[in-house]
Amino acid sequence: MANERVLASWRETGARQAVVDFVEAVSTEGSRRFVTPSERIAVFDNDGTLWSEKPIPVQLDFTLFWMAELTERDPALKDRQPYKAAVERDFHWLGDAMVKHYRGDDSDLTLLERAIESAFEGMAVDAFATEALGWLGQASHPTLHRPYLSCRFEPMVELLRYLEANSFVTYIASGGDRDFMRPFAEALYGIPPERVIGSSLGLDFNTGGDDTELLYKSKIEFFDDGPEKPVRIWSRTGRRPLVAGGNSNGDIPMLRFARTGDRDALRLLVLHDDPEREFAYTAGAEEALERAKARGWTVISMKDDWVTVFADS
Amino acid sequence: MANERVLASWRETGARQAVVDFVEAVSTEGSRRFVTPSERIAVFDNDGTLWSEKPIPVQLDFTLFWMAELTERDPALKDRQPYKAAVERDFHWLGDAMVKHYRGDDSDLTLLERAIESAFEGMAVDAFATEALGWLGQASHPTLHRPYLSCRFEPMVELLRYLEANSFVTYIASGGDRDFMRPFAEALYGIPPERVIGSSLGLDFNTGGDDTELLYKSKIEFFDDGPEKPVRIWSRTGRRPLVAGGNSNGDIPMLRFARTGDRDALRLLVLHDDPEREFAYTAGAEEALERAKARGWTVISMKDDWVTVFADS
Numbered sequence: 001m002a003n004e005r006v007l008a009s010w011r012e013t014g015a016r017q018a019v020v021d022f023v024e025a026v027s028t029e030g031s032r033r034f035v036t037p038s039e040r041i042a043v044f045d046n047d048g049t050l051w052s053e054k055p056i057p058v059q060l061d062f063t064l065f066w067m068a069e070l071t072e073r074d075p076a077l078k079d080r081q082p083y084k085a086a087v088e089r090d091f092h093w094l095g096d097a098m099v100k101h102y103r104g105d106d107s108d109l110t111l112l113e114r115a116i117e118s119a120f121e122g123m124a125v126d127a128f129a130t131e132a133l134g135w136l137g138q139a140s141h142p143t144l145h146r147p148y149l150s151c152r153f154e155p156m157v158e159l160l161r162y163l164e165a166n167s168f169v170t171y172i173a174s175g176g177d178r179d180f181m182r183p184f185a186e187a188l189y190g191i192p193p194e195r196v197i198g199s200s201l202g203l204d205f206n207t208g209g210d211d212t213e214l215l216y217k218s219k220i221e222f223f224d225d226g227p228e229k230p231v232r233i234w235s236r237t238g239r240r241p242l243v244a245g246g247n248s249n250g251d252i253p254m255l256r257f258a259r260t261g262d263r264d265a266l267r268l269l270v271l272h273d274d275p276e277r278e279f280a281y282t283a284g285a286e287e288a289l290e291r292a293k294a295r296g297w298t299v300i301s302m303k304d305d306w307v308t309v310f311a312d313s
Numbered sequence: 314m315a316n317e318r319v320l321a322s323w324r325e326t327g328a329r330q331a332v333v334d335f336v337e338a339v340s341t342e343g344s345r346r347f348v349t350p351s352e353r354i355a356v357f358d359n360d361g362t363l364w365s366e367k368p369i370p371v372q373l374d375f376t377l378f379w380m381a382e383l384t385e386r387d388p389a390l391k392d393r394q395p396y397k398a399a400v401e402r403d404f405h406w407l408g409d410a411m412v413k414h415y416r417g418d419d420s421d422l423t424l425l426e427r428a429i430e431s432a433f434e435g436m437a438v439d440a441f442a443t444e445a446l447g448w449l450g451q452a453s454h455p456t457l458h459r460p461y462l463s464c465r466f467e468p469m470v471e472l473l474r475y476l477e478a479n480s481f482v483t484y485i486a487s488g489g490d491r492d493f494m495r496p497f498a499e500a501l502y503g504i505p506p507e508r509v510i511g512s513s514l515g516l517d518f519n520t521g522g523d524d525t526e527l528l529y530k531s532k533i534e535f536f537d538d539g540p541e542k543p544v545r546i547w548s549r550t551g552r553r554p555l556v557a558g559g560n561s562n563g564d565i566p567m568l569r570f571a572r573t574g575d576r577d578a579l580r581l582l583v584l585h586d587d588p589e590r591e592f593a594y595t596a597g598a599e600e601a602l603e604r605a606k607a608r609g610w611t612v613i614s615m616k617d618d619w620v621t622v623f624a625d626s
Binding site for chain 1: 351438482491492495505506507509513516517518520523524525527540541543544547548549550551552566569570572573574
């Protein structure tokens with residue numbers, strides 16, 4: 001495959017070269033680093049890695065929308081967090097909850113999780129998918145002035161296709177909710193539902209007459225972040241990834257899991273250093289960036305390494 | 314595809330015809346029952362559906378082997394169940410535990426589960442796969458006088474290939490342990506690790522220096538049987554199955570989940586009625602067989618519907 005025809009939105013910098021060098025090495029038969037195609041698994045975080053996560057993750061915006069709906073039914077909720085933030089669209093409070101989490105303080109995240117847990121209690125998986133997709137189809141990013149469905153990073157989508165062209169199987173491995181991502185992941189990223197790994201609400205199998213449905217419990221089954229990511233990647237794939245890409249401290253275990261003693265891996269970290277085109281922040285990614293420097297992980301500078309960030313910008 | 318070239322180990326009976334009719338109907342463009350290829354998901358139980366499960370499930374025999382190993386290290390275990398049964402190779406006690414379970418009595422199964430839970434505590438997933446495969450490569454069925462790895466049902470393997478030839482994606486959805494099945498499922502059934510769904514022990518992500526590993530906890534994460542099967546199929550695939558095959562009461566929810574209000578499904582139930590070539594039993598399958606009769610599920614008689622059961626018999 002001619003290099004000039006792939007990864008077209010990537011500048012000819014070290015990041016792109018590291019990607020191409022690695023993929024060619026593991027894909028070339030006879031290469032010392034050759035890896036058999038069935039072992040070519042690539043996993044990518046979603047929020048902040050495949051699309052924008054600031055000022056708040058997209059899923060959180062959907063959950064805000066839904067929580068505001070819930071306060072219509074139960075007005076007493078309006079005085080409590082995170083419902084208050086939902087109604088007031090107070091992104092600051094919500095964004096801080098994630099930053100606090102990455103710094104080890106889960107107090108606000110716990111409030112959020114409880115509200116998320118109960119928000120969809122008793123809803124069927126199919127109905128949730130319809131609601132999520134319906135909202136996503138008309139919702140826009142609050143500051144980038146584009147639909148959420150246009151907030152994917154084009155260079156990363158090119159990377160997914162480049163890997164697949166070299167016999168990799170690509171997966172999303174995100175802290176975001178699995179069933180929130182599934183309805184749009186195929187259209188947006190070309191990744192079908194069975195290759196979307198993420199956090200999960202508990203499910204109950206419900207039967208009534210001939211009909212069956214899966215209903216969400218008011219309980220998170222697992223939060224797919226940090227050390228849970230390797231567990232969920234193994235559970236889904238039964239393999240270690242060969243390529244892993246993320247952007248925050250919560251991705252460190254996943255990136256570490258990719259390497260084994262006798263097999264190298266490509267570890268990618270998206271650095272948000274592009275306030276003109278996207279955002280500039282390192283909060284919640286400090287340890288990952290330090291580790292990248294110390295261990296030779298490939299840091300992708302949005303500003304320096306990408307010709308374009310979004311498709312039509 | 315010419316029918317005489319597929320499902321060669323199936324007699325020209327109603328069961329085979331039901332399979333072919335269904336697959337042709339959902340695969341023929343323009344057919345009223347046409348189903349788009351991405352929705353053609355087929356799920357199959359393993360023990361008793363794809364290979365023999367009597368007198369005890371193969372995995373249980375491996376666990377017995379391992380428990381007997383453990384009593385070498387801790388002789389006090391020899392007087393306690395299920396270690397006692399393990400050392401004495403008392404298949405009767407163990408087989409009954411499963412039958413009791415299907416009848417609603419989990420007392421012996423709980424003892425077994427606890428022992429299974431602690432048997433592999435602290436073992437890495439890779440080491441477990443090596444142990445399981447090593448044992449399986451030399452272990453033989455206690456009464457069929459053939460290696461365990463020759464106990465697969467050839468007609469069912471032909472069915473997997475027939476479905477795949479018609480753009481189905483096949484999955485195992487078993488009450489057996491996911492990581493026990495994965496090391497042999499590709500060689501035996503042509504089903505790769507990412508398409509093996511089963512029960513799971515909890516996992517811890519462990520790091521030491523640059524190395525990472527996943528270690529089993531002494532705790533089952535979930536037992537993939539009964540109403541848990543639809544949950545795990547959804548978690549893995551994000552879809553309802555279109556074809557589902559099982560052989561016991563524990564498969565009923567999975568088979569029911571395949572049908573939706575506006576879409577029919579092929580539901581298959583393997584009936585063990587062949588004492589000459591395999592086994593004859595309905596214990597633990599009574600309710601499934603009743604439901605099959607009432608709802609028009611396709612019952613596969615091993616005796617009447619299969620020319621051969623095992624490859625070299």
